Amino acid sequence: MSEKKGKLPLKDAAAHNRRALSILWKNDRQYVIFLILQGTAAALTPYIPLYFTARLVNELAGSRDPARLWQWLVILLISSSAAALITAAVHRRYWALLEASYTNWNGLLAKKLLDMDFCDVDDPATQALLDQIEQNNSWAGWGFNRAANNFSDLVDAVFRILGAVALSVSLFTMPVPQDSPLAWLNHPGCLAGILGLLLAAVIVSPMLYTKGHSYWAKYDGALGNRVWNFFAYIAMAERQRGTDIRIYQQDEFFRLKADDPACQSFFPNSSIGRAGRGPMGLLMAGSTAVSRVFTGAVYLFVGLKALGGAFGAGSVTQYVGALAGLAEGMTGLLSTLGEMRENAEFLQPAYQFLDTPNNMYQGSLTTEKRSDRKYEIEFRDVSFRYPGTDAWALRHVSMKFRIGERLAVVGENGSGKTTFIKLLCRLYDPTEGEILLNGIDIRKYRYDNYLDLFSVVFQDFRLLAQPLGQNVAAAIEYDRERAAECLKRAGFADRLAELPKGLDTCLYRDFEDDGVEISGGEAQKIALARVLYQDAPFIVLDEPTAALDPEAEAEVYTRFNDIVEDKTAIYISHRLSSCRFCDEIAVFDHGRVVQQGTHDRLVSALGGKYQTLWEAQAQYYQKKEQEAAPI
Numbered sequence: 001m002s003e004k005k006g007k008l009p010l011k012d013a014a015a016h017n018r019r020a021l022s023i024l025w026k027n028d029r030q031y032v033i034f035l036i037l038q039g040t041a042a043a044l045t046p047y048i049p050l051y052f053t054a055r056l057v058n059e060l061a062g063s064r065d066p067a068r069l070w071q072w073l074v075i076l077l078i079s080s081s082a083a084a085l086i087t088a089a090v091h092r093r094y095w096a097l098l099e100a101s102y103t104n105w106n107g108l109l110a111k112k113l114l115d116m117d118f119c120d121v122d123d124p125a126t127q128a129l130l131d132q133i134e135q136n137n138s139w140a141g142w143g144f145n146r147a148a149n150n151f152s153d154l155v156d157a158v159f160r161i162l163g164a165v166a167l168s169v170s171l172f173t174m175p176v177p178q179d180s181p182l183a184w185l186n187h188p189g190c191l192a193g194i195l196g197l198l199l200a201a202v203i204v205s206p207m208l209y210t211k212g213h214s215y216w217a218k219y220d221g222a223l224g225n226r227v228w229n230f231f232a233y234i235a236m237a238e239r240q241r242g243t244d245i246r247i248y249q250q251d252e253f254f255r256l257k258a259d260d261p262a263c264q265s266f267f268p269n270s271s272i273g274r275a276g277r278g279p280m281g282l283l284m285a286g287s288t289a290v291s292r293v294f295t296g297a298v299y300l301f302v303g304l305k306a307l308g309g310a311f312g313a314g315s316v317t318q319y320v321g322a323l324a325g326l327a328e329g330m331t332g333l334l335s336t337l338g339e340m341r342e343n344a345e346f347l348q349p350a351y352q353f354l355d356t357p358n359n360m361y362q363g364s365l366t367t368e369k370r371s372d373r374k375y376e377i378e379f380r381d382v383s384f385r386y387p388g389t390d391a392w393a394l395r396h397v398s399m400k401f402r403i404g405e406r407l408a409v410v411g412e413n414g415s416g417k418t419t420f421i422k423l424l425c426r427l428y429d430p431t432e433g434e435i436l437l438n439g440i441d442i443r444k445y446r447y448d449n450y451l452d453l454f455s456v457v458f459q460d461f462r463l464l465a466q467p468l469g470q471n472v473a474a475a476i477e478y479d480r481e482r483a484a485e486c487l488k489r490a491g492f493a494d495r496l497a498e499l500p501k502g503l504d505t506c507l508y509r510d511f512e513d514d515g516v517e518i519s520g521g522e523a524q525k526i527a528l529a530r531v532l533y534q535d536a537p538f539i540v541l542d543e544p545t546a547a548l549d550p551e552a553e554a555e556v557y558t559r560f561n562d563i564v565e566d567k568t569a570i571y572i573s574h575r576l577s578s579c580r581f582c583d584e585i586a587v588f589d590h591g592r593v594v595q596q597g598t599h600d601r602l603v604s605a606l607g608g609k610y611q612t613l614w615e616a617q618a619q620y621y622q623k624k625e626q627e628a629a630p631i
Contacts, residue, residue, distance in 0.1 A: 102145060394591045
């Protein structure tokens with residue numbers, strides 16, 4: 001567990017908390033309103049029965065007028081009941097909105113993630129930032145949600161102080177009769193001593209509390225939480241990992257990590273555990289002790305003034321409760337302000353993420369809607385390297401796509417095939433060179449318009465635990481006949497006929513008990529149907545069938561090639577036999593296009609990269625056939 005040092009300057013801490021409140025107000029004003037109402041109700045409700053109970057007891061200890069007693073009793077019951085009902089209603093609504101606020105905050109992060117340039121989303125630093133935000137919250141509730149709670153506590157403390165002052169002013173203004181032996185309580189020095197004790201208590205107690213509580217911020221338990229979260233909730237709970245965990249007894253990793261001191265966030269011998277038994281515990285105990293000493297002094301002072309005849313017995317309850325509330329309010333105020341300063345440091349990663357700029361130029365030209373699909377894309381001396389690296393992923397790539405062409409992109413792993421597709425779809429911009437659409441740099445087109453030209457199945461495509469039809473259309477509202485036709489063309493017709501709810505059948509069982517589990521091959525057909533539903537001029541298949549055997553992959557590609565019609569299709573595969581039907585094949589090697597042509601021409605080019613790859617794979621297939629042949 002690492003130790004954090006230093007605090008933000010007060011000015012910066014205040015700015016961070018103001019921004020958190022501004023975000024809250026912008027995204028959920030009702031929640032902010034009920035934050036205020038919750039704090040107000042929690043602070044003032046205890047004072048209502050306190051005040052009227054004092055009146056009732058004073059009457060009992062005095063003239064005991066039945067009419068007055070009934071009057072105070074009725075007022076006490078009605079006011080207390082009304083306050084309790086209002087507080088309960090506000091409290092109930094507040095907690096409902098509080099739960100929703102967690103979702104709203106996560107939604108705000110998700111929206112930013114979807115709006116960011118893909119190059120930033122793909123950057124490991126962005127994921128590390130998101131992990132830090134999550135772990136700050138998991139460690140001790142730090143971050144945005146803590147800022148909201150602090151604001152509610154601040155409102156509570158302010159109104160608690162105001163209510164206490166209103167009820168306790170008369171304690172200091174009502175004198176003890178001069179003929180009383182306790183008349184010395186009227187001396188200004190005595191009053192100054194009590195006020196000094198109050199001031200010392202409300203400063204020292206929260207100071208000790210804030211210092212003790214700061215150990216939660218001082219020691220960063222994010223690593224421990226991250227390890228526990230992974231092994232306890234992800235690795236052990238995800239059914240996809242279940243087979244490996246059991247076969248290879250990977251639960252041993254969890255046991256080893258549990259013994260790692262760096263991961264023992266809450267263990268007795270962890271940093272925070274030792275602090276709890278040492279300085280942290282002493283500071284917290286000292287805070288409570290100071291508060292209790294002050295409470296005792298208040299009881300003594302109020303009791304002596306009542307004994308001296310300054311006020312009736314009922315007022316004792318009022319003043320003791322009011323001064324205790326005043327001390328509690330002052331302590332809460334200073335403690336909350338200290339906690340807000342501590343929390344400001346944990347707001348920084350969230351703001352750093354939210355402030356990530358979109359540097360990719362969005363363009364202004366619209367892509368023309370051509371019924372003849374006459375779109376031509378050209379890579380002109382394109383080179384690219386990923387941010388933060390010196391190695392070139394692509395180097396001097398020049399290529400032009402002919403309309404209606406079937407292009408296969410082949411090469412060994414790491415040769416630049418997927419990077420080529422990312423640039424084509426403008427998920428990244430080239431480091432050097434340019435990509436042209438109908439002779440115009442694609443950076444000049446509106447980003448969303450340009451993306452509409454492509455239907456892509458990436459090698460790591462995902463289907464959602466939602467109805468089948470929505471997965472095909474990638475939308476909630478969709479054309480059912482069109483979705484069913486696309487599934488049929490993708491080879492999913494027989495399976496569709498077996499599904500109990502047809503297009504409304506939910507995939508997987510994450511949310512529906514009657515959801516269906518689909519095989520890898522079925523998932524690939526649904527992904528292909530999604531491409532067809534999109535009906536874009538350019539279709540890209542980036543090794544979506546890598547898990548299939550060569551024959552099954554060739555069958556998928558051949559079927560798909562028959563239904564793409566006049567669209568330009570780009571197939572990426574590491575199996576050369578699957579791409580022989582293509583009009584042209586581009587061979588990538590170490591980020592360069594080293595060969596380009598038809599299958600027959602490339603396979604006959606002696607010493608070429610394509611021939612080397614072909615012979616290596618063909619030899620493997622021939623060996624399998626020989627082994628399978630009968631003797």
